Amino acid sequence: MSLCLSCGLCCDGTMFREVPVTAAEAKALGRRALFNRTKTRMKQPCRALSERCCQVYEDRPAKCREFNCLVLQRLQRGEVTEAEAHESIEDVLRRRARVAELMELPDDPVTAVERARALVAKGKASSTLRDAAERLERALLLMKADADMFG
Ligand code: SF4
Ligand code: SF4
Structure with a gap:
């Protein structure tokens, strides 16, 4: 959605500090994202965000998919x-x-x-x-x- 490409507020640390992730999601993302010590939360600003665009779109966590x-x-x-x-x-x-x-x-x-x-x-x-x-x-x-x- 072009609106998101001109925004990024829900990924760049302005709106949220972290995103809950499952163990499988953390494993799939690997070094493409930063996590807390227990790998249960992905930190923001999200490492996968570039030019207001998600670089791991296919592997983005369920919480990211759900949030509009x-x-x-x-x-x-x-x-x-x-x-x-x-x-x-x-x-x-x-x-x-x-x-x-x-x-x-x-x-x-x-x-x-x-x-x-x-x-x-x-x-x-x-x-x-x-x-x-x-x-x-x-x-x-x-x-x-x-x-x-x-x-
Ligand atoms: S969903 Fe996120 S990136 Fe898209 S417009 Fe809303 S805050 Fe911005
Ligand atoms: S994984 Fe993608 S959708 Fe989720 S916070 Fe990071 S940049 Fe945003």
Whole structure:
């Protein structure tokens, strides 16, 4: 789906930190992905993601196959146009870029978001950063169809 090729938020560490995997899935992926010590969870940003494209599409874990964010679901159901769906994704990417800008990491928004979350959690974020991070989290929450699936 072309929408996903312009997004990648559910694979690049912005939306989730890890993906549950079975032993068979971990074995099939091998070094093409990074796992926790017990190989029960695949880490994000996903090593298999390149240019917002999954490089292990045929072997991707069941949880990856099952997950469609709400924007994608609405597009598939015909409830929004492709242009509207892209605009929704662009809005989230702009919010992430704002966090990255405030963290002075404009070229590495995923790391910026991770660090911003840590600062917010410790109560060390400026009010501007905290507001920008909260705006991003709210938008991400609205995209998560089933937040229990992932970590
Ligand atoms: S967050 Fe949605 S649109 Fe983006 S890559 Fe994942 S499923 Fe596709
Ligand atoms: S295996 Fe593919 S679909 Fe799953 S998180 Fe990695 S890049 Fe995304």
